[in-house]
């Protein structure tokens with residue numbers, strides 16, 4: 001499944017991620033999962049939220065530098081070896097993963113995958 | 129050739145202009161000799177008014193500096209009795225006494241005429257609604273533009289500085305077509321418009337901006353023009369020379385016509401004080417030609433610029449000054465290299481990803497002077513830290529090419545640096561230990 005991810009520029013200092021979460025909470029937007037990528041002075045907070053379009057405009061209105069793009073949220077069975085199987089399917093078609101993170105969606109495990117060609121990645125995943 | 133001038137003097141021949149300048153220079157000298165400071169200065173050089181037999185003899189005359197004005201605070205530079213002066217302006221002095229400029233009634237009329245001439249030159253007419261976002265009071269950008277725009281017959285909106293939301297409301301409700309604004313505040317106002325959901329191109333009627341009072345780059349001007357859907361023209365003024373009105377860009381947007389019926393222009397080498405040829409950068413030196421209350425002879429402006437050689441297609445014969453290259457006061461010296469904030473601004477403005485605010489910090493780190501450039505990120509445009517690191521590397525490399533020193537570049541979130549709300553933004557923080 002292709003979903004929209006929100007990325008926010010955050011400074012590496014106390015309270016900067018908190019500000020983002022407060023802005024979203026005040027707008028009634030829930031965070032389903034997130035991960036951070038760290039630079040030295042700054043980082044990027046990536047999130048899947050309940051309402052990505054609204055989140056993007058709320059964040060921009062609150063003065064954040066935000067970016068919305070598409071990622072694949074792949075179902076992954078809750079058993080040993082399933083992630084290896086999934087990644088193997090991508091590797092077979094020469095799709096390399098830029099980054100990934102995971103979350104639990106109603107009893108189901110999901111893996112968020114960012115690749116260059118999101119459509120291709122999604123097709124491979126859906127074929128399974 | 130366009131002969132639609134506000135004042136026919138804009139197009140007179142260079143010969144006529146020089147004759148006019150010489151006649152007026154003699155008047156200026158005679159009047160300046162009422163001032164004890166000039167009496168002493170002439171005496172020290174063994175000079176009398178009759179020694180100035182042609183315009184070229186101006187180089188025999190003494191210079192006047194900002195310190196001379198400070199030392200004669202408040203009214204010792206007056207050439208006429210105080211009862212004939214009607215206004216005083218003063219510049220904010222960071223050290224010692226401020227500089228004070230006195231005006232007679234005729235001085236104010238002449239000043240308003242210059243501003244009206246400038247506005248007319250870029251297409252402003254009596255049908256326009258002119259909003260002034262300058263601070264009023266002692267700062268000359270307020271009253272200077274106010275009286276000029278009134279003289280031209282515009283409907284004037286003296287909104288004064290600050291309160292962006294109110295500025296935008298006036299623009300919308302009054303149908304403002306012309307705005308006087310400092311460049312950093314123009315960018316700030318565009319940001320507030322976006323926040324307020326006002327599209328300047330659809331919801332506002334602004335077509336002309338007079339921008340000045342703050343050094344800025346061609347890139348910044350283009351950005352302002354794009355953001356607001358306007359034509360932005362550079363204005364040059366300084367309180368010592370009355371204020372705004374001294375020089376202004378014509379529609380060609382290639383240099384500022386400096387009104388040579390109002391001042392004699394010299395560009396000198398700031399070290400040797402010898403004149404440099406047209407086209408070469410030097411310090412701008414001005415002699416007033418119409419000033420009654422406080423004539424100034426060869427005033428050293430500290431502004432670095434050059435004359436653009438050649439005729440302007442607009443048909444005006446008054447020479448053009450190039451974009452200002454900074455002030456000797458703004459200059460930072462780091463590791464023996466002279467650096468102007470505008471050089472850094474020029475590079476940063478070239479990046480669409482960046483916002484308009486930046487801050488240069490100079491500090492001593494383990495006995496080394498280091499420069500940090502913090503700049504606000506605008507749009508994120510990526511989900512990848514690597515892209516931002518590449519951006520920082522690219523900015524660092526371009527800055528190094530420009531200023532010959534490698535600064536530490538830091539991206540910071542929007543709103544974390546000082547911005548210019550109606551005043552000048554703080555661009556440089558010098559925390560160095562000075563021995």
Ligand SMILES: [Zn+2]
Nearest residue numbers: 378440442444
């Ligand atoms: Zn011209």
